[in-house]
Amino acid sequence: MHLFRPMPTALTAVALTACMGSKQPMETPQIATLEPCPEQSLSPDEVEALAKAGDEAIEKDRMGEHMSMQSLETGLPMLKKAAHHGHAEAMGRYAGIVNWYGFVDTDGGSFMGRTVWENAEEGMLYLLIATHLKGTYDPLMEHHFRVLMDPSIPYPEGFFENSYGFGWMLHHWTAERLEPIRLQAFHWKDCWGKRPIPTMG
Numbered sequence: 001m002h003l004f005r006p007m008p009t010a011l012t013a014v015a016l017t018a019c020m021g022s023k024q025p026m027e028t029p030q031i032a033t034l035e036p037c038p039e040q041s042l043s044p045d046e047v048e049a050l051a052k053a054g055d056e057a058i059e060k061d062r063m064g065e066h067m068s069m070q071s072l073e074t075g076l077p078m079l080k081k082a083a084h085h086g087h088a089e090a091m092g093r094y095a096g097i098v099n100w101y102g103f104v105d106t107d108g109g110s111f112m113g114r115t116v117w118e119n120a121e122e123g124m125l126y127l128l129i130a131t132h133l134k135g136t137y138d139p140l141m142e143h144h145f146r147v148l149m150d151p152s153i154p155y156p157e158g159f160f161e162n163s164y165g166f167g168w169m170l171h172h173w174t175a176e177r178l179e180p181i182r183l184q185a186f187h188w189k190d191c192w193g194k195r196p197i198p199t200m201g
Helices: 010-018 044-059 069-083 088-104 116-134 139-148 165-170 175-188
Strands: 004-006 066-068
Touching (some): 044 069, 069 088, 069 116, 116 175
16 A cells, blocks of 8 residues: 655645744754765666666656655665766756655655655755756746855845745755755765856756
8 A cells, every 4th residue: 555645846835835834943954074975886877777767666656746655765765876976857856856745745754764854954955966967047046046056155134034936945944054055065066077156047
């Protein structure tokens, strides 16, 4: 018997986040030091095949917008491994699913063996790295992403309270919690080749 969860959409994400209320208690950040680049053990063809297999696995037994938890548990590790080999699309999809099921659309329980805030950190990290790999971000997100992509830029006043663009995802964050993740993403952006800081696309 499968437990099914709804597939995330932009409109429902905004609606649910607006209903989440005041900030939840923070846990101690899990990313304390910069991790080295992931080990590279697969060929480009193997990485592409793994990303495709991960996509197919998470879609198995899907019913409309509802995804099987068993399928997610099978496919997400594949997408994460492909992400660790620099596959930007796999990284972006992994980040989106973890952010949604583990942080936004949650009853406070665990997802993939992680707590809500562990999933928030995981999803945010891979989202930022995926954006670094893509090289551009939506102009509607410029207010936040020009800061998220460049650790040399300090967080401006009201950065975590502005709901414009990507801001709705940051209401439960603080600079202290986000900074280690911003630094780790910036550190990893060159693991698969030197890249400039992303700009508006």
